[in-house]
Amino acid sequence: MPTTLTEDQLAIRGAVRELCRDYPDAYWREVDKAERYPKEFIDALTKSGYLAALIPEEYGGAGLGLTDASIILEEMNRSGCNSGACHAQMYIMGTLLRHGNDRQKKQYLPGIASGDIRMQAFAVTEPNAGSETTRIETKAVRQGDKYIVNGQKIFISRVKQSDLMLLLARTTPYDELKDKTRGLSVFIVDMRNVKGKLDVQPLDIMINHHTNTVFFEDVEIPAENLVGEEGMGFRYIIDGWNAERILIAAEAIGDGRWFVDRASKYASERVVFGRPIGANQGVQFPIAQAYAHVEAADLMRFHAAEKFERGEKCGAEANMAKMLAADASWEAANVCLNTYGGYGFARDYDVERKFRETRLFSVAPVNNNMVLAFLGQNVLGMPRSY
Numbered sequence: 001m002p003t004t005l006t007e008d009q010l011a012i013r014g015a016v017r018e019l020c021r022d023y024p025d026a027y028w029r030e031v032d033k034a035e036r037y038p039k040e041f042i043d044a045l046t047k048s049g050y051l052a053a054l055i056p057e058e059y060g061g062a063g064l065g066l067t068d069a070s071i072i073l074e075e076m077n078r079s080g081c082n083s084g085a086c087h088a089q090m091y092i093m094g095t096l097l098r099h100g101n102d103r104q105k106k107q108y109l110p111g112i113a114s115g116d117i118r119m120q121a122f123a124v125t126e127p128n129a130g131s132e133t134t135r136i137e138t139k140a141v142r143q144g145d146k147y148i149v150n151g152q153k154i155f156i157s158r159v160k161q162s163d164l165m166l167l168l169a170r171t172t173p174y175d176e177l178k179d180k181t182r183g184l185s186v187f188i189v190d191m192r193n194v195k196g197k198l199d200v201q202p203l204d205i206m207i208n209h210h211t212n213t214v215f216f217e218d219v220e221i222p223a224e225n226l227v228g229e230e231g232m233g234f235r236y237i238i239d240g241w242n243a244e245r246i247l248i249a250a251e252a253i254g255d256g257r258w259f260v261d262r263a264s265k266y267a268s269e270r271v272v273f274g275r276p277i278g279a280n281q282g283v284q285f286p287i288a289q290a291y292a293h294v295e296a297a298d299l300m301r302f303h304a305a306e307k308f309e310r311g312e313k314c315g316a317e318a319n320m321a322k323m324l325a326a327d328a329s330w331e332a333a334n335v336c337l338n339t340y341g342g343y344g345f346a347r348d349y350d351v352e353r354k355f356r357e358t359r360l361f362s363v364a365p366v367n368n369n370m371v372l373a374f375l376g377q378n379v380l381g382m383p384r385s386y
């Protein structure tokens with residue numbers, strides 16, 4: 001654990017740990033099996049104010065920094081909970097805070113902070129664009145005081161659990177653009193009074209993530225729900241990427257620590273051939289190695305967060321933190337599963353659930369390949385692949 005945590009940050013960590021105690025393994029096992037949203041956990045987090053960590057105090061939030069928010073998400077995962085149910089609110093808050101106007105902030109932020117409004121959905125990914133976001137096709141066409149949206153999104157999480165969804169849509173056709181990073185815009189979609197057809201089809205995926213395909217057919221969005229300037233949406237999203245990557249890193253580190261804790265405890269207790277399996281170097285060393293990798297990734301995560309909080313450029317550090325932490329948590333997951341042997345596959349031991357959940361960090365919201373491309377091309381100056 002870094003020695004730089006302030007008293008307040010240590011207190012946050014302790015308080016989140018305490019809250020998570022009320023949501024033990026059995027709770028998450030049941031939620032996972034039923035594929036239901038962990039509403040009770042989310043309600044408790046909202047009531048305690050942790051989900052509103054990044055909302056400024058003037059709008060009823062806690063007004064905390066990114067490091068604090070990352071500690072909250074890390075601690076959830078370290079305690080065996082699943083931050084995936086609520087992390088989006090923290091990931092996407094920056095878009096509204098930085099680029100929303102006063103009226104939008106006054107209209108939505110206090111409700112989000114109090115828990116009356118849930119904003120946990122962000123619709124970017126499309127089947128024909130994938131990682132190439134500037135190729136998205138879902139169109140928003142201005143008609144008087146509204147935009148009419150048509151198109152399709154895929155892998156959009158928590159749509160049915162959200163009152164507000166942020167949407168990235170095309171407002172200028174791709175072929176008409178000189179600068180291909182323009183022409184996309186961000187909208188606030190109020191799911192409570194959508195006019196037109198918004199068809200949400202759940203996807204059957206390996207984790208309990210409430211992820212959907214979403215079809216828009218003549219969906220009307222009031223023009224006043226445009227965030228910032230028309231055509232600047234891709235820039236706004238990029239602005240949020242560093243914060244998002246640092247938060248993902250923290251979540252992965254939380255998982256990594258959970259795996260290392262569980263593996264070392266089990267290895268110390270499970271006796272085979274007359275001694276604890278952890279006395280064997282074939283079992284002990286991989287756990288120690290996974291621990292070292294998680295701790296090293298954590299240093300990069302705090303380094304990135306510190307630079308972010310100081311307002312310095314931190315693209316390289318944020319990307320490295322995300323990748324190193326995702327790799328470390330996945331290594332720890334495999335080591336933990338190996339340590340548990342056959343029991344690692346038994347749902348009652350919770351390792352397989354966390355194993356499935358932590359696999360996501362290498363892939364989404366951004367793939368490790370995209371991180372390597374950023375480092376290779378933007379940091380090391382090598383030729384571009386895209």
Ligand SMILES: Cc1cc2nc3c(=O)[nH]c(=O)nc-3n(C[C@H](O)[C@H](O)[C@H](O)COP(=O)(O)OP(=O)(O)OC[C@H]3O[C@@H](n4cnc5c(N)ncnc54)[C@H](O)[C@@H]3O)c2cc1C
Pocket residue numbers: 121122123124125129130131132154155156157158205209211360363364365366367368369370373385386
């Ligand atoms: C559980 C889950 C939840 C999600 N939730 C959301 C959500 O809420 N909102 C949302 O908008 N999206 C969401 N996503 C989508 C996620 O962000 C995308 O999967 C991701 O952006 C990549 O798109 P793709 O899956 O189409 O992969 P593709 O772009 O098809 O890429 C496939 C593979 O090719 C690699 N690749 C592609 N181009 C290159 C290149 N130039 N160099 C090297 N490698 C390359 C990729 O890195 C990847 O490994 C979610 C995904 C999952 C699995």
